[in-house]
Amino acid sequence: MSIIVGIDVGGSTTKIVGFDEGRLMHPLMVKADDPIASVYGGFGKFTAEHGVPLSAISRVMVTGVGATFLGSELYGLPAEHVNEFRANGRGGLYLSGIKKAVIVSMGTGTAFVYADGEKGEYLHLGGTGVGGGTLVGLGRKLLGVSSARSISELALKGDLSKIDLLISDITDTDISPTLSKNATASNFGNISDLASKEDIALGIINMVFETVGMMAVFAARMRGINDIVVIGNLPVIPQAGRILGTLADMFGVNILIPESAPYGTVIGAALERVDK
16 A cells, blocks of 8 residues: 545645545545644544555645645655646646646636646646635625635525626627627626625625636637636535536636536645656
């Protein structure tokens, strides 16, 4: 038994995954209020749940914004630091089974990576501060709700027509062959005095995912490809697939949210050693 462990120390969560002789082990996630405490606690939980002795682990691969707090070893095991954008790219391709794509990592903010697995090319294209932090911050201020899950649950009963200005609200003619009249002309541009918390929650979610989705479309066009893979904690909320799917249909791209999207980055980090 020779296990590679990957750890992604993020702004709000720490994720841990293992590969046992190339086989992906069930990952886990812990809160990251303190990055060091969450790493050691999560690592201990991972080994206990899988019944893995430290002697069976050959190397630990670490990535994420909080990885800088870790040195070159963990519990006496060698710890190797992996560039987060490279980990995003590798993990996104692994989960999707696609060989070349724009990988969108939605965490507190959002990063865009061009990934070509055949060439081993993982290029950070840029990013935006719009992401999970935006969703939670606006939710706390406007709704008094401070978790993405709670905002998403509120939004299930929301009505977007009380929030956004659509193209059909301002023109009766087609302004582009690829642009639906139901497309958003302005997020929060038609907010009603009678808008409920549920409506506002849906408006915030729609704004975040439309912003990130459009940037992903631009990134894919820039690289001349049609495949976009979205990873991270945020894409698992119910509204994500519908909003991104509408953009995909409108602009002729393929946007995929893998089943294990929250673990894309940590899987990518572990793969840096698994494949060697």
